[in-house]
Amino acid sequence: MAFRNSTSCVGVVEAIQDNLPALYFVFSRGRTEQLAEELGREWDFLLPEEKARVEEYLTRAEKGSPGLFAGRRKHLQRLLQQGIGYHHAGLAPALKELVENLYEARLIFVLFCTETFAVGINFPAASTVFDATRKWDGRNHRNLYNREFFQMAGRAGRRGFDKTGHVYVNIDEKYPEQTGFFNEEEVEPVHGRLIISPNTVLSLLHWKTDAEIEHYLSQNLAVYQNTRETRDLADELETLEQKMFSLRSSFCEEKDGPSCPLLRNKLKKELNRLRNRRRRKKPEVPGRIAEIKSILAEPAKSCLHDDCRDAHDEITALVERKKELVRRNRYLKKHASDYHQDFQRMCRLLEQLGYIEGKQLLPRGLFALHLHVQEILVTELIFSGIMREASPAEAACILAGIDYMPGRDEVVLPGEFPMDDVAMLRTELLNAGVPENLCVWSPLPGPLAEAWYKGATFEELQKMCNLHEGDIFSVVRREIDILRQIERAAGEDASLKVAINDIRNVLDRDEMAVLI
Structure with missing residues (x-):
């Protein structure tokens, strides 16, 4: 209803x-x-x-x-x-x-x-x-x-x-x-989509052989679906061409000639349109009217042209379908991802930033291997010294903004830390060629994590901003997950691991704690 x-x-x-x-x-x-x-x-x-x-x-x-x-x-x-x-x-x-x-x-x-x-x-x-x-x-x-x-x-x-x-x-x-x-x-089908992220490339280089990497890039679901649809389109186009060829055999030699009833009916309709008062004033109209009249003056062929008309209508419909298929084929070719090219492009970026050398992972690469969100930005926060030199509360403030895109009307009261060095680092990475989607960070939610680290209540966090409580919860839970990833990435760096673990334990309390 x-x-x-x-x-x-x-x-x-x-x-x-x-x-x-x-x-x-x-x-x-x-x-x-x-x-x-x-x-x-x-x-x-x-x-x-x-x-x-x-x-x-x-x-x-x-x-x-x-x-x-x-x-x-x-x-x-x-x-x-x-x-x-x-x-x-x-x-x-x-x-x-x-x-x-x-x-x-x-x-x-x-x-x-x-x-x-x-x-x-x-x-x-x-x-x-x-x-x-x-x-x-x-x-x-x-x-x-x-x-x-x-x-x-x-x-x-x-x-x-x-x-x-x-x-x-x-x-x-x-x-x-x-x-x-x-x-x-x-119902629209679900399409596979492979994202060649820094973690994807680092994981493939670290764990897979060249042959396995090639198989991964060329035999994934997205490639299979694209190839299959392209093949199906080609098959349907061929079938359409065969149908149109077969239907054209229904026409006689005089089709579209002066005696053809189909053409004559079409010209009569055009003549009626041209005789419209507004159209008659156009300079080219009198000549076209005279041309049509001369054609119609020729004797018409006496035939039952129902088969011709039906074939013509069917061909017209097939031509429209062919146009749709050609457009879809062009779209697939235009938007088909060249995963080999994407892989090589990411390899060049990681090599330029000092994450890899050939297939070998350097210290930055080994660290980023254990990260699954904003890998380059988080790694650079650690290796640049920004996170190591920050106080625990400031570190919590910084990490809250990782992968956060604020809404248009979101407001959070400012905190103690300006975080200018993080904004500058992000700008440097963008200037070095790191895509913007791999440098997503915002200072907006930082004060919430800072206040929570310092012992604020959840009700106090709500008074600091106009975010829904579920969004505040998501900010802190997302940071806790990032902290857990950094702990794994720290490896044998005991001091970093302890510092990150301490921050995580302080944040993971009261309403923010999730019992598993």
Whole structure:
């Protein structure tokens, strides 16, 4: 069922109230909260005994994570007691777990969620609702792919509870193409993609023979898929050519000549267009009209030209298909990665930076071999002396920005350390030819890690910035993972290993600690 985009979420829920619980998919964190609040002003789904059960869940959660509903999450506590919730990546892990537990216990009747809820979490519903079928993918707004739509829509229908799952779509009248364009038979295939990163090259040089490297570069899934599709395109093009050749045999020798009924019908239509008052004023029109009249004055061939017309129409359709295949073939050739070339290019960069010499890994290369994120930048932070000379709190501040790309409106209060030397190092690496995607670093989250290292509470971190608590958690957890990689890379450098281990142990506490 489709709703007009003017239909409020309250109106949608009222229309589908016999088919709850529902997962209401929204493509913005803020909008999940906005719609949940909107619904909460009108609906309360829970009976008194159900509210008592929810209260037990809330009490246990707050006991395990004091201050769980502080700040911007106060309203979520009230919504959960009404059987309404929201779920997105900006929530703290403890809150996400609570919402998931309540939903699984059938104490949430409408859950507003982003698409990540449909990936890896097996929580079906009686209905799924789409607030929209367009989303921002980081570069522009686009329609959902078939595979994205069916990944979410597939949550509708609970085994043992529902005979039928229901899917509802809120259609934006500005984009009428949103209706009926989802097709399970046209789900987009998953394409392999090989990234030739510094770690990839270092690992291949260190662990693999030349023959194994060649096999890896030429026999991977991405190459196989590209080769197969190119071959399939060539086969289809050949088949099209054969069909067109066969269809052309349907035409007689007089096709496209003055007596051909097909040409004459075409010229009559053109003549009617040229006689239009606005067109007649053009200087070339009278001559063309006279030319057409002279052709039509010739005697027409008396024949049944249905076969010719059908063949002509089919050839026209085949020509359009051929154009599509040629365009796709050009696209594949243009975007096909030359992994051998990428490998050699990365080898030259690593050799220039002093990571390798031929196939031999030098000290920098042996260190970066154990890193899996921003390998060059992290290695240079260590080998340049910046990390060794920094205090533990400053080191924590620096590493928080590794691989971090701040959002447009993100704000964090400044910390004690300016980190100008890190910015300068990054500039030097870029000037040396290191691609920007291998030098991703931002000073913005540093003060959060610094404050956490110095003993700040999670609530104090929230007051320092406008980031969601889940994003704050991700900053610190990502840094803990980077610290763990540096520990492995340190090898026999005991002093570096101890220093990094100490920082990691201080950060890995309280809300940030993850029990494995």
